[in-house]
Structure formats: structure tokens, C-alpha cells
Amino acid sequence: MTQVLAIDLGGTQLRAAVSSGDPASLRDLTREPAPASLADFTGRLAALRAEVGDVTAIGLAVPGLVENTQCRWIPNLPYLDGLDIAALFPDLQIGLGNDAQISLLAEAEAGAARGTSDAILLAIGTGIGSAVLANGRIVAGARGGACSFGWACADMDDPGEDRSGWLERMAAGRALDDIAIRLGKANGAELIAAAREGDSAAITALQKPVQSLGMALAGAVALLDPEVILIAGGISAALDVLGQPVLDAMRRQLPAHLRPIEIRAGTFGARAGIVGAALAGAAGQNWRQIR
Structure with missing residues (x-):
């Protein structure tokens, strides 16, 4: 079974949850200020992964431009620019997307x-x-x-x-x-x-x-x-x-x-990003195709 660490990263807040990939299984982990630096971000994701344990995928919504598994341009969090999430977690399936597109995934799949x-x-x-x-x-x-x-x-x-x-x-x-x-x-x-x-x-x-x-x-x-x-x-x-x-x-x-x-x-209001991140992580890089 896919165990997804779902991350909704906004300009001011980070939300994290764990899921088997569907909204009904979503369990919140934390809601906290967004990391202030790249070191804080990578350290926090590693800590959350360790907290969850058996993770097979990461779904990550970010407020900016992405391409495949790479953050290209994140205006409110510029320390992410150029970061390849797959390079941080080469053993995991990655579903990375712009936060609005990830939110639409949640609404189109289940909302x-x-x-x-x-x-x-x-x-x-x-x-x-x-x-x-x-x-x-x-x-x-x-x-x-x-x-x-x-x-x-x-x-x-x-x-x-x-x-x-x-x-x-x-x-x-x-x-x-x-x-x-x-x-x-x-x-x-x-x-x-x-x-x-x-x-x-x-x-x-x-x-x-x-x-x-x-x-x-x-x-x-x-x-x-x-x-x-x-x-x-x-x-x-x-x-x-x-x-x-x-x-x-x-x-x-x-x-x-x-x-x-x-x-x-x-349907999901302010939680659309975290719900969509769980779905994107479960689907991997082809998450934009609605099932």
C-alpha cells in the first residue's frame, strides 16, 4: 500500500499529513510556519518522514512554478528555486505541483x-x-x-x-x-x-x-x-x-x-492543498490526469 507524506507549503505556512492516497485516510501531522531557509525545509521534511516511518511517496504542493520534480520559481520562498525534490528523496515516488493545480486535483478527484x-x-x-x-x-x-x-x-x-x-x-x-x-x-x-x-x-x-x-x-x-x-x-x-x-x-x-x-x-476549502498533495503523491508524476 502507498503511504504518502503530504506537504502543503504556502508562503507563510506548512501543513503536513499522512495518507494512503485517498482523502478519507488523511491524518494531519502538523500546521506550522513555513521554513525560513533551504536547510530548515530539507531538515523539516526529513524529520516528518522519520516521524511517519514507512513512507513510499511524497506529495508536495508549492506556491510557484514546477517542472516534473523540480521547483523552478517559487516567488515567496526563493530558497526553493532550482531544488529537485527527487534528488532529496531518490527512493520515493514524487508528486510535485503548483499549489493551485494540486488543489484542483483534490476538487476534481473528490470534491x-x-x-x-x-x-x-x-x-x-x-x-x-x-x-x-x-x-x-x-x-x-x-x-x-x-x-x-x-x-x-x-x-x-x-x-x-x-x-x-x-x-x-x-x-x-x-x-x-x-x-x-x-x-x-x-x-x-x-x-x-x-x-x-x-x-x-x-x-x-x-x-x-x-x-x-x-x-x-x-x-x-x-x-x-x-x-x-x-x-x-x-x-x-x-x-x-x-x-x-x-x-x-x-x-x-x-x-x-x-x-x-x-x-x-x-469542497475542501483551505485543506484542498493537503488533500491534493496526498493524491499527487499516490499518483506520481502523472497526477495531472484525472482518473
């Missing part, structure tokens, strides 16, 4: 996109990850970076940045935190809670990130014609506040035949 052949996922947390399911396969692109909607831009005057895209700077968790602080609130979660309670200032402040998300998604829907749009990551819990405004902003930019699109929260 809100199960039974669909075409879907878009946005994983909105510290940054914005994204992934596309097309004809039953998660799209990788020529260099592993397909469908990076966090880099979508609807502002011709934006000068751009090397490590984060326009949409990510407009609508990710860090952007919501900045907006919240300007309104005297601690973070984006407090901002959304205030909007939920009818706070007009909070509702107004959310209009710009909401419209940014809607415009970016309109372009994606026009290009891909998915059956559903899934929202994963921490923002998935805020769809009662943000879902309809994002849908309205998106529909304004779409023709009538593409407007009946649904936005729904992923």
Missing part, C-alpha cells in the same frame, strides 16, 4: 469539480494561485506555468513587478489586509466580517478587489468556457460576501451564452 471535464480554480490566500481543468486534464503548459491568473492585468498604467502580478496585488489576501489596516481593522478577515455585518465602509472598500477578480475571470471564462469556477484557499469562506459581487462584475464582461457560469466554494 466540487468531481464529474466535470472543464473547470477553473482560484486559490486565494497570501497570493493568488490558479489552475484549469480542460478535457479531464489539469493544464500545465509548455513550462509548467499555464493559467497563472494572478498575473492577469486590467490596468495599462501598471508598471508590473517581477515577483507578483497585478491581480494578486489587487485582490489577494495581502491586498485585503492592506485595505483593512487603512480602515483601522486588523486584517482582511476582519474587513470581510465587517462587510458581512453591513458596514458600508467595508463594503465600499471591497469593490476594487471584487471588480478586479471579476474582470480577470471574465477573460478566463471567455477563453476556456468552463462548467464551474471554484474558489479555494482562505477566501473560500467569504463567498457569502464576495461571491455574488464577483459574479456580477464578471458577467458584465461576458456575452449572454457564457453568463450562466457558477462560482462555488471548493
